[in-house]
Amino acid sequence: MEQKYKGRLELTWTNKDKRLLAQQTGNYEWVSPSDYRVAEVRLLQSESTYGERNSGNLLIQGDSLYALESLCKIPSYRDKYVGKVKLAYIDPPFNTRQTFEQYHDALEHSVWLTMMRDRLRNIKDLLAPGGSVWVHCDDSEQHRLRCVMDEVFGPDNFVATVIWQKSHTRENRTDISTTHDYIIVYANERSVWATTRNLLPPTDEQIGRYENPDNDPRGIWTSLPAHAKAGPGRRASQFYSITRPSGRTIDPPPGRCWLYTEDRFQELISDNRIWFGRDGNGAPRVKRFLSEVPAGLVPVSIWSHQEVGTTGDAKNEVIAVLADTVPFATPKPERLMERIIHIASNPGDIVLDCFAGSGTTAAVAHKMGRRWVTVEWSEDTVNNFIIPRLQKVVGGQDPGGVTESAGWEGGGGFDYLRIGPSMFTDVGGRVMLSDWATNGKLSQAVAAQLGFDHSQEPPFCGRKGKQHLAVVDGMVNDVVVQLLVQHMAEDELLLLCGTAVDPKARTVLRKLRPGSSIRKIPSALLAGYRYQPPEFIEDSTEQELSPSEVISRD
Structure with missing residues (x-):
């Protein structure tokens, strides 16, 4: 008789059944989910509008927990956002000490995990079927965060862990210099997301690998070896000798076979799709024309600083647009956000960021023609960083970052809201x-x-x-x-x-x-x-x- 097992794999932590009531002062309190201080739906109070009215873009000042609850439950917002957000990018504090000043060491991870779990649940409700969530983190919580996201989104909806090279300089004051962060990607429904996510355009470096040494009228091309591993399933017709243009013959390398049958190979030679080198005496290679490559390239999981920028680049971008401010310690470069937004959304889609920081996500989403919702707790950050930055984006006065690549010249607007006090x-x-x-x-x-x-x-x-x-x-x-x-x-x-x-x-x-x-x-x-x-x-x-x-x- 087949033995039946009960239970499930999950990560447990102290006070997992409670919710976290956090304060901007750095204090926190564990409370029951029924406590009115976390269960109440807060009103969103309109403060001002910048640029065009009814743009659909929202900047919300206050605790992201209340903001997400309000977006999910107040009908006027629920109807616009629940099930309609295409991309959620969040860059939370990487560890508890950055967020909470007073806590017990034994509870450090529990505090952070509860904070994340509560917000991820609301984000899931907001995501469209083809939506995805990208969570930025480092080694301090990455392995535990995966477990929490498995619980909220389901392990089958895990997409990838992107490794971003945030720095190309070496830190000599530590045992091993860490130069990367992680971005964990989950889809709301991976089967849907896989058919709607966008490919990446080829880079100049990738295009540079194509050439046209034989002046083929079909344009530039690259090539691949014309042989494959001779494993089970290969046909006898894939083992034969090929006569090269030089007149010399060649057999497949040991343990390999030709990609095609002899008849098919001859067809490709006749169509000038097999390259034997400039002297006609090289090993055969199959030509792949750039004009025949699909509309884009499947994203890979390692993103270099040359492709998407570094933390240092991000600081320079903020200084360029807000010259009199001290930049954040770890801002994100606009090219990094451009890639994420390109892969996971299309013009007109809604992009959500509930840890706004200096407002990079909203700025790039705006330049790329997306609608956006961004939330920041600190009123000083909103007033000194986010509003001035977004005003310049709207006014076409931000020449840096992805402005040129996005073809941005200004326009649009946003509404500034504040989380209302408790009733x-x-x-x-x-x-x-x-x-x-x-x-x-x-x-x-x-x-x-x-x-x-x-x-x-x-x-x-x-x-x-x-x-x-x-x-x-x-x-x-x-x-x-x-x-x-x-x-x-x-x-x-x-x-x-x-x-x-x-x-x-x-x-x-x-x-x-x-x-x-x-x-x-x-x-x-x-x-x-x-x-x-x-x-x-x-x-x-x-x-x-x-x-x-x-x-x-x-």
């Missing part, structure tokens, strides 16, 4: 609605938590199919219910949220609109994070929460 506040261990949320923004914040399109259709503030959303910052009673129902069609339902609820109102609503419901906030929202989506909480009873979790404002 909750903790007062002495009790969670209350914040003053910000109750000062005219409550309906928008509630709509985001419940997945409703926020729309001003008084007296309603949101809609999901045939269900209306109404939010009352105050008492919901039978009068409020009757007023709202008067504005509804017979086949429409109502989800009514209020900071205080008269039990009589529930009875009236059930009678007037069976299937409709009333929620008391914030308790219903907090219970939803803890148990299930808030819109499915039964309105007949309140979920039992600890005092530290909830207090209503009635």
Whole structure:
């Protein structure tokens, strides 16, 4: 009898079942996934627009965890981005010490892995079927990152580990000088990605390998040996003697056979596709014409500094466009991003980078005619690096990087958004609605938590199919219910949220609109994070929460 096995291969780490609540100060905290501080859907607040309006390009300032959640769950963004991002490139901090100042050494890798896992899950939701994610890393976490990405994307969707030669100088102060980084590539659905990814155009060096010593009218060519390994499956007709133009004969090398049968070989000789050297006495080689090569070359996994640039090149690019700034320690050259974006996307596709740094990904994507979304936590970095850099790209005032190769002359624009504050506040261990949320923004914040399109259709503030959303910052009673129902069609339902609820109102609503419901906030929202989506909480009873979790404002 065949033995059956249970279990799966996975990487485990401390607090893997929790989420990481990080702070820009360098502190962090492990929390339950139901903790409102990580479960809440934050609003994206519009700050300004640069260049053309409605460009579809977004610069978001704030924690990438909140930004990705908002893109995935707020309907106005969800409809534009979920399942539609063609390329996600992320260049996260390579180790925990770069991100968190206060942590326990034994938890270092767990902190970093949790941070990455949480973001990769959202990125997967955003990727199109033919999309891919490229994660930049070094030796400190590369082997563990592969395991996490296997869990999120599936091992069958692993594409490659690209090795980038980031430097060509030797560091003599260490035991072995490391001159490369890794870029780990996974597809959302590899079978789809493999048919949609782009080939690379041949480089000048590769084209230089082609020549035309015999003035063949078909143009320049290179050549390959006309023999192959004589393994099983080779036919006897592939073993014979060939007469060269010089009159001398030649047999296949020991252990080898000719690529073709004798008849086929003679056809190729007649078509001038076999080269015997300038003197006609060399070993036969098969000509391959550049004009007959497919539209491009399959990318290889080792990228040299001559092809895509170095960290030093990247610093010079930033200095050239922002002369009065101190460049990042490890920026990425525009040629590196140009290659990634070329392989993984096409003009008009959406490119995502949730660790923006100096804004290279957005700058190159813009020059290459892609739409883009980029997220950066540091407000100083946004103001001092990213916005000035992207303004120059939009204005056609960035002559460096890939501007010439991309044929970029300026144009387009982008919207600058900021992650909104929490709609909750903790007062002495009790969670209350914040003053910000109750000062005219409550309906928008509630709509985001419940997945409703926020729309001003008084007296309603949101809609999901045939269900209306109404939010009352105050008492919901039978009068409020009757007023709202008067504005509804017979086949429409109502989800009514209020900071205080008269039990009589529930009875009236059930009678007037069976299937409709009333929620008391914030308790219903907090219970939803803890148990299930808030819109499915039964309105007949309140979920039992600890005092530290909830207090209503009635």
